[in-house]
Amino acid sequence: MMFSPIVIRSNRGEYPVNFYDDFELLCEATLDSKATIVVLDESIQRIYEKRLEPLVGSAETFVIHSSESEKTLDGCTRLLEHMAARNANRDTVVLAIGGGVLQDIVTFAAHVYFRGIAWHFVPTTLLAMADSCIGAKASINFSGFKNQLGVYHSPSMVSICVAFTKSLDDTALLSGLGEIVKLHLAGPETAFDELVETIANRGLRSPELSKMVYRSLRIKQGYIEQDEFDNGVRRHLNYGHTFGHALESITDHAVPHGIAIAIGMDLVNYISLKRGLLSSSIYRRIHEFLARTFAFSIRGEIRPEDWIAPTKRDKKSKDGKLRLVLLRKPGELELVEQENASELFLWVSEYCNSQMFLRTKIQIN
Numbered sequence: 001m002m003f004s005p006i007v008i009r010s011n012r013g014e015y016p017v018n019f020y021d022d023f024e025l026l027c028e029a030t031l032d033s034k035a036t037i038v039v040l041d042e043s044i045q046r047i048y049e050k051r052l053e054p055l056v057g058s059a060e061t062f063v064i065h066s067s068e069s070e071k072t073l074d075g076c077t078r079l080l081e082h083m084a085a086r087n088a089n090r091d092t093v094v095l096a097i098g099g100g101v102l103q104d105i106v107t108f109a110a111h112v113y114f115r116g117i118a119w120h121f122v123p124t125t126l127l128a129m130a131d132s133c134i135g136a137k138a139s140i141n142f143s144g145f146k147n148q149l150g151v152y153h154s155p156s157m158v159s160i161c162v163a164f165t166k167s168l169d170d171t172a173l174l175s176g177l178g179e180i181v182k183l184h185l186a187g188p189e190t191a192f193d194e195l196v197e198t199i200a201n202r203g204l205r206s207p208e209l210s211k212m213v214y215r216s217l218r219i220k221q222g223y224i225e226q227d228e229f230d231n232g233v234r235r236h237l238n239y240g241h242t243f244g245h246a247l248e249s250i251t252d253h254a255v256p257h258g259i260a261i262a263i264g265m266d267l268v269n270y271i272s273l274k275r276g277l278l279s280s281s282i283y284r285r286i287h288e289f290l291a292r293t294f295a296f297s298i299r300g301e302i303r304p305e306d307w308i309a310p311t312k313r314d315k316k317s318k319d320g321k322l323r324l325v326l327l328r329k330p331g332e333l334e335l336v337e338q339e340n341a342s343e344l345f346l347w348v349s350e351y352c353n354s355q356m357f358l359r360t361k362i363q364i365n
């Protein structure tokens with residue numbers, strides 16, 4: 001095993017995050033989890049059916065086509081119906097193998113079924129391995145808006161095998177990197193520079209990827225063990241998410257979650273700069289890295305009001321005042337209220353009109 005297990009202390013007890021070098025070791029260890037229902041991502045079934053045979057061969061398998069439209073009450077209902085038809089009970093363990101979308105569906109269903117049953121997670125995307133697999137949060141989309149309904153329900157175990165990332169395309173890999181960058185900017189002061197250097201020297205598809213995953217989880221662990229239920233410091237991990245979620249909504253999820261977060265961090269960094277919290281040299285250093293790494297093209301134009309309208313439903317907002325997580329410097333985030341709406345509109349307009357990767361990359365065609 002490449003890394004020793006991480007043990008996450010949660011309100012519902014401790015759970016381990018184990019690391020496996022290959023599928024054989026993963027299957028061997030996971031077989032012990034006594035899962036009786038397996039929920040499998042469709043791509044994973046297609047690509048890894050043979051290699052995961054010992055794990056999924058004999059179990060009742062429910063296959064999910066992972067998409068934001070499946071991450072809804074309807075999608076959860078389909079899984080709950082499957083569980084009920086298989087007479088799932090409080091001794092049932094659901095084994096979930098897939099990315100962040102499948103995780104959110106399974107967590108939600110496992111939480112409400114018989115007031116909570118156990119689930120074991122094998123994350124298969126970089127985003128799920130490096131970020132979402134710990135922390136117990138699950139959100140599903142509702143009434144056309146992202147992540148409106150949610151629960152907290154820790155897994156009983158997480159098993160990570162970074163070899164799954166080999167079959168991810170570059171966009172999915174970059175989406176995972178978006179959350180990795182967020183966590184490195186939320187971590188110790190030097191973490192971000194070290195990450196940038198590693199990516200520059202070794203690239204993403206390198207053995208260093210496991211270390212990035214491990215480091216990200218360690219940083220997130222620090223936050224969730226202090227504040228599992230998002231009442232304080234964990235809110236800093238929403239950095240990039242207010243405008244990131246807005247971008248996902250505006251583009252109907254054409255921009256993958258982690259890439260939207262990277263762009264959301266860039267915009268909120270611009271606001272941090274304008275509010276005098278972030279120095280222009282740090283702003284530029286981060287911007288250049290984000291622009292170089294996360295350039296992403298979609299059709300159509302995004303106007304300043306498009307960025308701002310969806311933020312009105314942001315969970316962090318209070319009394320109609322938008323709350324943003326701003327950056328002072330790597331390792332120092334701050335939750336602030338943005339009361340002045342016209343000031344915000346001006347900055348977002350400037351951001352859209354300036355020589356930034358959003359304008360050149362997003363407003364094409």
Ligand SMILES: NC(=O)c1ccc[n+]([C@@H]2O[C@H](COP(=O)([O-])OP(=O)(O)OC[C@H]3O[C@@H](n4cnc5c(N)ncnc54)[C@H](O)[C@@H]3O)[C@@H](O)[C@H]2O)c1
Binds near residue numbers: 042047128
């Ligand atoms: N609960 C949380 O704490 C949390 C945190 C961050 C993000 N999220 C949510 O996670 C979702 C994004 O998750 P995601 O990025 O993992 O995407 P995803 O689960 O939609 O997977 C992306 C695509 O990759 C495919 N796939 C999965 N594993 C693969 C593999 N190893 N090889 C090839 N293809 C594979 C899937 O079938 C899917 O088509 C968003 O809805 C986001 O809101 C949740």
Ligand SMILES: [Zn+2]
Binds near residue numbers: 179
């Ligand atoms: Zn996220």
